[in-house]
Amino acid sequence: MSKNTDTIWHGATITRSHRERLNAHHSLVLWFTGLSGSGKSTLAHAVEEKLYQLNCRTFVLDGDNVRQGLCADLGFSMQDRSENIRRISEGAKLLVESGVIAMTAFISPFRADRQRARNIFPHGDFIEIFCEASLDVCEQRDVKGLYQRARSGEVKEFTGISSPYERPTNPELTVRTGEWPLKDCVALVIEYLKQRNILEARSKV
DSSP, X not given: OOOOTTOOOXXXXXXXXXXXXXXXXXXXXXXXXXXXXXXXXXXHHHHXXXXXXXXXXXXXXXXXXXXXXXXXXXXXXXHHHHHHHHHHHHHHHHHHHTTOXXXXXXXXXXXXXXXXXXXXXXXXXXXXXXXXXXXXXXXXXXXTOHHHHHHTTSSOSOBTTTBOOOXXXXXXXXXXXXXXXXXXXXXXXXXXXXXTTTTSOOSOO
């Protein structure tokens, strides 16, 4: 998408670093990706609960919720899915600038779209988390009946059935959400953030 040449970026006097220091932790985006039913939303919200207990400022952008508002005008064609991810990545970037630990829970099936999302963030601020679960497990968890409807042809271009899911080739984290208890998946993400010193405030503004 081309830039609007009639607008000028306005620099604020209060910066991301100021907000991070006030919040007492770094900000970044945790980008949860995986098949429908792999546990992305469940894990993202469970991680948020743990971070809340640690006094962190957080927000989860959830796929179904976003499609009821910000992206309500989009369908599920490849073009609309790409636009959906573009909007989400820009929204997540604003949250990161606000000093928040942003989490996105979207299938985001195409590597190119995830790479474009990564490219708009400073190096190290985009953490791709692959929620790994087999198609069989995802279908067993399918409370919406979407997989069955996709297999019958009722739902078109459904990821994993009639549309591809391109696995991350080098994610920062792979979480075996199809096999591990939720508490172990949460612990892995929190431990990663601690190792990266994300839960500590910047020393300078």
